[in-house]
Amino acid sequence: MKFVDEAVIRVEAGDGGSGCVSFRREKYVPDGGPDGGDGGDGGSVFLQADENFNTLIEFRFERFHMAERGENGRGRDCTGHSGKDLILRVPVGTRAVDHDTEEVLGDLTTHGQKLLVAKGGFHGLGNTRFKSSTNRAPRQKTLGTPGEVRSLKLELLLLADVGLLGMPNAGKSTFIRAVSRATPKVADYPFTTLVPNLGVVNPRPGQSFVIADIPGLIEGAADGAGLGIRFLKHLERCRILLHIIDIEPIDGTDPVESARAIVGELEKYSPKLAGKPRWLVFNKTDLLLEEELQAKVDRIVKEMNWEGDVYTVSAYNRHGTSELALKLLDYIASLPPEDNKVDPDSEVEFKWDNYHQANIDSLNEDYVDEDDDDDFDDDDYDVEVIYQR
Numbered sequence: 001m002k003f004v005d006e007a008v009i010r011v012e013a014g015d016g017g018s019g020c021v022s023f024r025r026e027k028y029v030p031d032g033g034p035d036g037g038d039g040g041d042g043g044s045v046f047l048q049a050d051e052n053f054n055t056l057i058e059f060r061f062e063r064f065h066m067a068e069r070g071e072n073g074r075g076r077d078c079t080g081h082s083g084k085d086l087i088l089r090v091p092v093g094t095r096a097v098d099h100d101t102e103e104v105l106g107d108l109t110t111h112g113q114k115l116l117v118a119k120g121g122f123h124g125l126g127n128t129r130f131k132s133s134t135n136r137a138p139r140q141k142t143l144g145t146p147g148e149v150r151s152l153k154l155e156l157l158l159l160a161d162v163g164l165l166g167m168p169n170a171g172k173s174t175f176i177r178a179v180s181r182a183t184p185k186v187a188d189y190p191f192t193t194l195v196p197n198l199g200v201v202n203p204r205p206g207q208s209f210v211i212a213d214i215p216g217l218i219e220g221a222a223d224g225a226g227l228g229i230r231f232l233k234h235l236e237r238c239r240i241l242l243h244i245i246d247i248e249p250i251d252g253t254d255p256v257e258s259a260r261a262i263v264g265e266l267e268k269y270s271p272k273l274a275g276k277p278r279w280l281v282f283n284k285t286d287l288l289l290e291e292e293l294q295a296k297v298d299r300i301v302k303e304m305n306w307e308g309d310v311y312t313v314s315a316y317n318r319h320g321t322s323e324l325a326l327k328l329l330d331y332i333a334s335l336p337p338e339d340n341k342v343d344p345d346s347e348v349e350f351k352w353d354n355y356h357q358a359n360i361d362s363l364n365e366d367y368v369d370e371d372d373d374d375d376f377d378d379d380d381y382d383v384e385v386i387y388q389r
C-alpha cells in the first residue's frame with residue numbers, strides 16, 4: 001500500500017440544537033405554562049490512535065468529516081438528542097496541527113489515545129428555562145451555537161528508536177537490511193529510497209529496537225533540493241541518529257564535505273533534531289585496505305572536529321553491523337524511559353472555547369435581567385419565536 005504521511009482534512013463539529021418555544025395545551029388545563037425543551041449539544045470530532053493503521057492514505061480520499069448536529073428541543077419538555085461524536089481512526093504516531101494557525105493540537109503516540117479536534121456546539125435553551133415568577137409565559141429561546149470547524153493537517157511521524165541519516169547512496173538501506181529483516185530496495189543510484197522504511201532489530205533474544213531508514217539528504221535539501229527535508233520529521237521521535245558516511249564515494253567527492261552538508265541541513269531543519277545523540281558510522285570499509293581505512297577515518301574525524309562515537313562497518317558484507325546493533329541496544333536501554341504521554345495539564349485551547357463561554361454568559365445575563373412584562377412586543381427581542389398549537 002502506498003505510504004502517505006501527510007494529509008489535510010476538514011473537520012466540522014455538529015451545531016448545537018436550538019431551544020423550543022411551546023406552551024402546554026391540554027383539555028381542562030387553561031393557560032398551561034411553557035414546555036419548550038432545550039436542544040441537544042452538537043457532536044464533537046475526535047482523533048483516536050489505532051495500531052491497525054499505518055498510513056494516512058484514507059484521508060487523501062475522504063477529506064470532509066462531519067459530526068452530527070444536536071436535535072432541536074421540542075414541546076412537552078422534550079430535550080433534543082445530542083449529536084453523535086465522530087471518531088476518526090489514525091495511525092499511532094500521528095500529529096494533529098491546525099492548518100491555518102500551525103498550532104500543534106496534540107500527538108497521538110499510544111494505541112487508543114484520543115484527541116478532541118473540533119468541539120460540538122452548545123445547545124440552545126427552550127422557553128421553560130425563562131420562566132420566572134414575573135414572566136410566566138416566556139416566549140424566548142436561544143439558538144444552539146455553531147460547532148467548531150477546522151482545517152486540520154495530519155502528519156504521521158514514525159516511531160523508531162534509531163534513525164538513519166546520510167547522503168543518497170551512503171548505504172542506509174543496505175545497513176537496515178543487514179541488521180533487520182526489512183528489505184528495502186538497494187541500488188547504486190541516488191534516491192533509491194523514496195519513502196521511509198522501518199526494521200525491527202533483534203540483537204539479543206527478547207530484546208529489540210526499531211530502526212528507520214529515510215530517503216537520502218543532499219546539500220540544499222532545506223530549500224527543496226532532492227527530496228527535500230520533509231522526511232526528517234520521522235527522525236524527531238528517534239532516541240539516537242546514525243549518520244552513515246560513505247568512506248569511498250564512487251564519484252570521488254570528499255566525505256568531509258558531504259558529512260558537513262548533512263549536518264548543515266539537519267541544523268537548518270531543526271536545532272532540536274541536530275542536538276539529538278548522533279554517532280558517525282563509516283560504511284563501505286571493504287573498499288579500503290585496513291591501514292588506509294584507519295588513516296582516512298582519523299582524517300575525516302579530525303577535519304569534522306568530531307568528538308562523539310565513531311564506528312566503521314561494511315553494510316554489504318555485514319562486517320561490524322551486529323556489534324553496532326548490540327551497542328545501540330545497550331545505549332537505548334541505558335536511557336531513561338521516554339515519557340510519550342501527552343501532559344494532561346497542557347490543554348489545547350479550542351478556537352471557540354471563549355465563544356461558547358460568551359454565549360453561556362450572555363444567556364445568564366438575559367435570564368437575570370428578564371423583563372417582567374408578559375405581553376411584550378416580539379420585535380423588541382432578538383429571539384426567534386415559534387408559536388405552537
Ligand SMILES: Nc1nc2c(ncn2[C@@H]2O[C@H](COP(=O)(O)OP(=O)(O)OP(=O)(O)O)[C@@H](O)[C@H]2O)c(=O)[nH]1
Binds near residue numbers: 191194284286314
Ligand atoms: N562496497 C560496498 N558497497 C555498498 C555497501 N553498502 C552499500 N553499498 C552499495 O551502495 C549502493 C547504495 O546503497 P543503498 O543502501 O541503496 O544506499 P542508500 O543510502 O539507501 O541510498 P538512497 O536510498 O538512494 O538514499 C548500492 O549499490 C549498495 O550495494 C558496502 O558496505 N560496501
Ligand SMILES: [Mg+2]
Binds near residue numbers: 172173192215
Ligand atoms: Mg535507500
